[in-house]
Amino acid sequence: MNDLAGKHIVLGLTGGIACYKAAELCRALLKEGATVQIVMTEAAKQFITPVTMQALSNRPVCDSQWDAREPNNMAHINLSREADAILIAPCSADFMSKLVHGGADDLLSLMCLARPVDKVPLLIAPAMNREMWDHPATVRNRAQLQQDGCTVLGVGTGDQACGETGDGRMLEPQELLQDVIAFFQPKVLSGQSVLVTAGPTFEAIDPVRGITNRSSGKMGFAIARAAQEAGAQVTLVAGPVALPTPRGVRRIDVQSASDMLVACVSAAQSASLFVATAAVADWRPAQPSDQKIKKDGSGQTPSLTFVENPDILATLAQSARAQNGALYCVGFAAESHDLLAHATAKRIRKGVPLLVGNIGPATFGKDDNALLLVDANGSWELPRNTKLALARQLVSEIAGRLPLPNAESSHALLRQRVAPTCLLPYPAPSP
Ligand code: CTP
Secondary structure: OOOOOOOOEEEEOOOOOHHHHHHHHHHHHHHHOOOEEEEEOOHHHHOOOOOHHHHOOOOOOOOOOOOOOOOOOHHHHHHHHOOEEEEEEOOOHHHHHHHOOOOOOOOOHHHHOOOOOOOOOEEEOOOOOHHHHOOOOHHHHHHHHHHOOOOEEOEEEEEEOOEEEEEEEEEHHHHHHHHHHHHHHOHHHOOOOEEEEEEEEOOOEEOOEEEEOOOOOOOHHHHHHHHHHHHOEEEEOOOOOOOOOOOOOOOEOOOOOOHHHHHHHHHHHHOOEEOOOOEEEEEEEEOOOOOOOOOOOOOOOOOEEEOOOHHHHHHHHHHHHHHHOOOOEEEEEEOOOHHHHHHHHHHHHOOOOOEEEHHHHHHOOOOOOEEEEEEOOEEEEEEEHHHHHHHHHHHHHHHHOOOOOOOOOOOOHHHHOOOOOOOOOOOOOOO
16 A cells, blocks of 8 residues: 555654664655655764665755755755655654754754644654653653644653663554554544444354354454544454554454453443444354363264354444434445345344445455445445555545534435545446
């Protein structure tokens, strides 16, 4: 994916051992399609050389406000006008203090002060010793910077270069990359609290065996990430999958459908949107054995009887919060054939305003998918794309359908407001 295509990032480095991570970060930004201009302070150059950063960014490094290479000799103006964002990583405690006070005695601070604040966002990735991070002066500076409109990214926890352990490490390059990508996503779910289920469930037969299905959880994890990027607080209830938790998402791991129901009922109390992506097992063994079922040598196979699992989506869709409009529910349908017919029937059966159909065998385990959106007004296709790209489109579609805060508008009005221009009618017209 080229999530930063067309974006020009000014990457500022200040003094700190985390400068070594900035080299990797520079590469990661470029790999996502951004162009990167490096600006270094004198202190940063004690930790990593401009040669390294020039070679990686493929541009000469800027490190002086007196740079005669600039025709107008105003590097601070030129750099800050060209940028889609300024990212300072690592940002030292000293540099945070300088930003708070509007100091401008080196190129980087001068450029930050000279940037048009409403057009060029400033993001900082702090990096320092844990005592410095917790010091009241740094705490005050952090709060002041946020108040001044600066995005203060988090810090990592763990071993520090000084030998101590605690908060204050700079985030890893891949974490920073995800934060920058998220920063540029439209905040269409700002203020929303989103609950997502993902993955299969596992229904125990005995302590070593069980039944499950081929869902990988990738679509649900992509939706959780897209919702978080869109500004929502996200809780992800995940069946047994080995996927990394999207940044900033609260994850609750469960095994069985019954566990998933308990987790969801509790999390739904404060959610405004529920997206049920999980491929919940329809049945579970009626009497799981608490000891391993052994072969008795007779060749006889055990006979299993099943009971139906609770329907999590239908349960939440019928809850009082969903019925009074406080919880908007979106279902998925994993089908093998007749997608439109099954998805249309399933939307009504589950009692949800929006149902998203996909062909299970064509998408389980893969990184791409194609979706069919079915609501009361008809159906639209989101053509084949990566799961993350589809998740972002879906999030934007859902956002356009959410009741307005004062609930005056009907869904019909909302659909007019957010016309599905990106959607193809289903089935897609022949070329
Ligand atoms: N779902 C759920 N709890 C269940 C079964 C399904 O929450 N016990 C949700 C899924 O997360 C999905 C939707 O219901 O959002 C439809 O799931 P799907 O497996 O496609 O359909 P089923 O309800 O299981 O119906 P069928 O097996 O007949 O297709």
